[in-house]
Amino acid sequence: KVEMFGVTAAERGTESEELLDEFLGLQKEIFSELGLHYRVLDMPTEELGLPAYRKFDIEAWMPGRGKFGEVRGASGTPIIHVES
Numbered sequence: 001k002v003e004m005f006g007v008t009a010a011e012r013g014t015e016s017e018e019l020l021d022e023f024l025g026l027q028k029e030i031f032s033e034l035g036l037h038y039r040v041l042d043m044p045t046e047e048l049g050l051p052a053y054r055k056f057d058i059e060a061w062m063p064g065r066g067k068f069g070e071v072r073g074a075s076g077t078p079i080i081h082v083e084s
Contacts (some may be wrong), residue, residue: 004074017054020076024056027072037061039068051077 004023006037008015024040031038043055059068 016076020054020074024074026060028076031058031060031071038071048075054079 006019006023008019010016012023021023028038028040038058038060041057041059043057048055052075054072057070058072058074060071062069
């Protein structure tokens with residue numbers, strides 16, 4: 001299992017979303033190059049845990065089960081600013 005984690009600056013306010021898109025793109029590229037049949041689910045807000053603001057689940061076809069099963073996920077969390 002490989003975990004990807006990123007920290008962004010908050011200069012434009014879009015950096016977190018851009019990095020989430022980049023991570024999702026990398027995961028899709030890996031599954032495509034492996035020749036796996038997969039789908040990406042943009043999860044509804046009711047499915048999000050704190051502090052995520054957006055979450056994607058990636059499911060791959062599992063022939064032994066005869067259905068799709070979750071193999072990866074990608075989620076974005078809000079910017080947290082702390083001053084001391």
